[in-house]
Ligand code: PMP
C-alpha cells in the first residue's frame with residue numbers, strides 16, 4: 001500500500017521531540033510551554049463536583065450554554081464588544097483545534113493565507129492540508145514586529161486570510177493599537193478573513209495592553225476610530241483555558257466569530273469532536289466569575305520572567321525583549337556557530353536544560369541563533385535551570 005501523504009514535509013512537532021529528549025536525559029524542561037506549578041484546587045474540585053452531580057453526558061455541540069454566557073459577559077466587560085453566546089461562541093478541545101477548524105471551515109485549494117514567521121507550528125500545516133498556499137512574511141528581527149508595507153505588497157486577489165497571534169509564541173512580542181489600525185486598513189473593503197490567536201490574552205506584561213480584535217468601544221470613545229467591528233466582523237478568535245488556568249492538559253478552549261462564520265465553523269466541529277468534556281465546562285462556567293484568577297496572570301508571569309532573567313545573567317546568553325506569553329528568547333550570537341537545533345540538543349543532553357530552537361517556527365529553518373525558554377515554572381525550577389546553564393558555560 002502506498003500512502004500519498006497530504007503533509008509530506010511535516011514531521012513530529014518540535015515540542016514532542018524536545019520533551020522526549022528532556023525526559024530521556026532527565027533535563028529540566030523549559031522547552032514545551034506548560035506550567036510546572038499546580039492549578040487552582042477550587043477549579044479541579046469544581047470538576048469533581050460536576051461529575052458527582054451527574055454532568056457526565058454529552059454537552060451540547062456548541063458547548064455548555066452557561067459557560068458560553070460567562071464567556072460573553074467576560075468579553076463584554078474586558079473588550080466592550082457584545083457577543084451572542086448562542087450563535088457566536090463555540091467551546092473547543094483547545095485553542096489549536098479552534099484554529100484548525102476555522103482554517104478548515106473557509107480555506108479552499110489555491111487560497112492564499114498570510115502567516116507571520118516565526119509562526120506557531122500548526123498554522124502552516126493547517127493551511128496546507130486544506131490546499132491553501134501559505135504566504136510567509138517574516139517578522140522583523142530582533143523586535144519581531146510586523147512590517148505592514150510587506151503585508152500590503154503581499155495582498156493579491158487570492159488572499160483569503162491573515163493569521164495573527166498576540167501575545168506571540170515563540171517571541172513574546174505583542175501587537176500595538178497602531179498594528180491593529182494597520183490591519184484594519186489592509187483588510188478594509190476586502191473579503192479577507194482574520195484568524196486571531198489570542199490564547200495568551202492574559203499573559204501580558206511590561207505595561208502592555210492586549211489588543212484583541214474583540215476590543216471596541218473603549219477605543220472608539222478615545223480615538224473615534226471604530227476598529228474592531230471592521231476586524232471582528234471578519235474574524236475567528238481563538239482562546240485556551242489551558243493557558244488561563246494552568247491546566248494545558250485539559251485541552252479546552254473556545255472560538256468566537258460572527259454568527260455566519262460560526263455556523264461554518266460548527267459544520268467542521270460537529271463532525272470532528274462534536275462536543276467537549278462536560279464536567280470541565282460546568283466547572284468553568286462557575287469559575288469564570290472569579291476575575292482575579294485571570295486578571296492577575298500578567299503580574300504573576302512578569303514576576304517569573306524577571307526572576308528568570310535575573311538568574312540567567314550569570315550565563316553568556318542575551319535576552320531579547322518579551323512582553324507576553326510563557327516565553328523568553330535568548331540570543332547566543334557570537335557564542336558558537338552551532339545551529340539552534342544543535343545547541344538546544346546539546347544543552348538538553350549536557351547541561352540538563354531543554355529549550356526550543358526558534359528555527360522550528362520558520363518553514364525555511366531561518367536560524368538567528370535564538371533559543372526559546374519557558375519561564376512558566378516554579379522559581380526553584382527556574383533557578384536550578386539557570387544555575388545548570390551558568391555552570392555549563394563556566
Ligand atoms: N496557539 C498558540 C500560539 C499556542 O502557544 C498554543 C499553546 N499550545 C495554542 C494556540 C493552543 O493551545 P491549546 O490547544 O493547548 O489550547
Ligand code: GLN
Nearest residue numbers: 015016031032033034169
Ligand atoms: N504551545 C505549547 C508551546 O508552544 C506547546 C503545545 C504543543 O505541544 N503542541 O510550547
